[in-house]
Amino acid sequence: MEARNIKKITVLGAGVIGNSWVANFIWKGYPVNLWLYSAEEEITAKQVVQGHLEGLVINGILGEEEIPKMMKLINFTTSLEIAVKDAQLIIEAIIEDLTIKQKCLAEIDKYADTEAIYASSTSYKLISDIAKFSQFSKRCIGAHPYNPPHLIPLVEITIPEGERGSKKTAKIAADFFELINKVPVILKKDVSGFIANQIQSVVSTKCEELLANGVCTAEDIDKAVSFGPGLRWAIVGPYLIAQLGGGEGGIKGITLHIGKANLEDANEQAIKELEQYADFIQEEVNKEMANRPPEFGNDNKSLRKFRDKVLIKLLKAHKKI
Ligand SMILES: NC(=O)c1ccc[n+]([C@@H]2O[C@H](COP(=O)([O-])OP(=O)(O)OC[C@H]3O[C@@H](n4cnc5c(N)ncnc54)[C@H](O)[C@@H]3O)[C@@H](O)[C@H]2O)c1
Incomplete structure (x- = not known):
């Protein structure tokens, strides 16, 4: 069939x-x-x-x-x-x-x-x-x-x-x-919660923790998510966000930059593994970019343009622009 x-x-x-x-x-x-x-x-x-x-x-x-x-x-x-x-x-x-x-x-x-x-x-x-x-x-x-x-x-x-x-x-x-x-x-594997619910459940756990620790109200959390990362997630996923966040260095650049700053023990092996991961994730993102139709952005410049176009539409719907 x-x-x-x-x-x-x-x-x-x-x-x-x-x-x-x-x-x-x-x-x-x-x-x-x-x-x-x-x-x-x-x-x-x-x-x-x-x-x-x-x-x-x-x-x-x-x-x-x-x-x-x-x-x-x-x-x-x-x-x-x-x-x-x-x-x-x-x-x-x-x-x-x-x-x-x-x-x-x-x-x-x-x-x-x-x-x-x-x-x-x-x-x-x-x-x-x-x-x-x-x-x-x-x-x-x-x-x-x-x-x-x-x-x-x-x-x-x-x-x-x-x-x-x-x-x-x-x-x-x-x-x-x-x-x-x-x-x-x-998916390549049969897993409970698929991709999105697994990600969502990590977010939910974090929200519950912030609330329980008295860091903020439920309303604050909803605002923080929907007027922050949620706006970007509505346009592209975390990897393409990081690609743009890394400027000309792309996701490899930001991975190395943040990764090195956060390495608890910056020994030679740890740095090597971080560099290998940065190369790997950059390759993954390059493949993803190549699969995207040009109108949705398939290089840094066109992707930034697409992000801003959709972001402005979303902000207008929220009357924030
Ligand atoms: N609600 C969500 O956000 C969401 C999102 C994605 C997937 N799902 C999944 O979709 C499925 C349905 O969820 P839902 O939210 O529509 O639930 P629901 O409770 O709204 O609907 C469930 C349906 O199952 C019927 N039902 C009850 N007992 C039954 C029985 N013994 N035998 C056969 N049918 C019976 C009910 O009459 C009802 O029509 C679930 O597997 C759920 O995990 C839910």
């Missing part, structure tokens, strides 16, 4: 994530089977999905007249068999409980096309564990969205470890997400 063969999508679960996924897919024109854990969820699901689409209308992304035909693309069902049997992509967004996810996948194994991709939205469970008893583990991936999935482009993809996983499945899924303008990232 290829990404373009994905014509119908199943979303399992009509909670925060499921409903947002549905809004994303119908906005992009895909018919969706939305599986409801209980029939009563249909009313709320309709309201929530419609609300997401209305948000796109208010912000000039969609015409209001498009909403009814998009809403008609949803087929609500409480039957797992009906939900999955004609779909090429099955997005699971049910409760974060390993046993329940495993049982759900066992049912899917009975009814879904063997070619269909099963993608779990899990935040912290390993796809290796979710797919542990599946007959078709090679079609299983973790596909972690960021709330709200209909707006945030990131989808982090993992596959079961070893023989039970398939890089091909991850690639087809990544191609599909790119088709609908998302940003897929395929």
